[in-house]
Amino acid sequence: MQQKKEIINKLRSSNLRPTKQRILIAKKLFDRKETFHFTAETLNKEINRKGQNKISLATIYNTVEAFKRAGHIREILTNNCKSYYDTNIKSHHHFYDPDSKKLTDIDYQEVIMKKIPNPPKGKKIKDLEVVISLQKK
């Protein structure tokens, strides 16, 4: 839950002018209890449904890219030619249900590794992501 003031601060703090469009998109993304997994297309539909608001698709793309650069959202791994984003910027894992094509968050501490390989020399581990694919029982 984020008030308009908080949203404006969030934008200001990342050098993004709090325009009408960015505030509206930020509300849609961040003013919710659950993590939101979305694509440019789904976000555009959410925003521009019923002709209530009107934000151009170019602005949707620009804003998503700006929010990503600012670290307010992160891009997630998928297997189709469409970029997916996640409002949960903490390290965490996912269930993936191929039937609904939906991701569900798994808290980082819900997965504990007993053994992982050493990184190649000269490299260290930045992040570790687990995707658990599901199927009907």
Next chain:
Amino acid sequence: MQQKKEIINKLRSSNLRPTKQRILIAKKLFDRKETFHFTAETLNKEINRKGQNKISLATIYNTVEAFKRAGHIREILTNNCKSYYDTNIKSHHHFYDPDSKKLTDIDYQEVIMKKIPNPPKGKKIKDLEVVISLQKK
């Protein structure tokens, strides 16, 4: 390492006529020691470099799709709008190096989980994939 005969059998067994083009692509994909991670674009470059061979891009796409359906290759998760494929069809994990944008295989048994969450009701786990992102030390 796969002989031409083996490759032809592999194609026949999945109801794919062993055409000149498919044999050539299969050799490029499967006649190598290490796993090959590729996109339609990189495969096309490998095949059609120096005008030695000439296989149309449409055939590259058709063949990759056919090999995927037959289970000879698998598609892997990425974060950009380009399909990546893997000649290693066993369940396994990856290191991802954002600098070189290259994946490296990790054997399934190199990763052992101490704790994973229960799947949502009505669902069971089909697969579990780990991607370990790297950075410079």
Next chain:
DNA sequence: TCCTAGTTTAGAATAATTATAAACTAGAAA
């Protein structure tokens, strides 16, 4: 050798994303 279903191909079509450049606006300064 003939026949035909399956395959390849160039090119068109589509889908996702990014670039362009003109109009608009937030907000600092006058």
Next chain:
DNA sequence: TTTCTAGTTTATAATTATTCTAAACTAGGA
């Protein structure tokens, strides 16, 4: 408050990845 301008939005064009189309080709059984 008004002015000014860099930053932003927008329609639209361009680009990139992929899929479709339909004509030409070919593997391989009859």
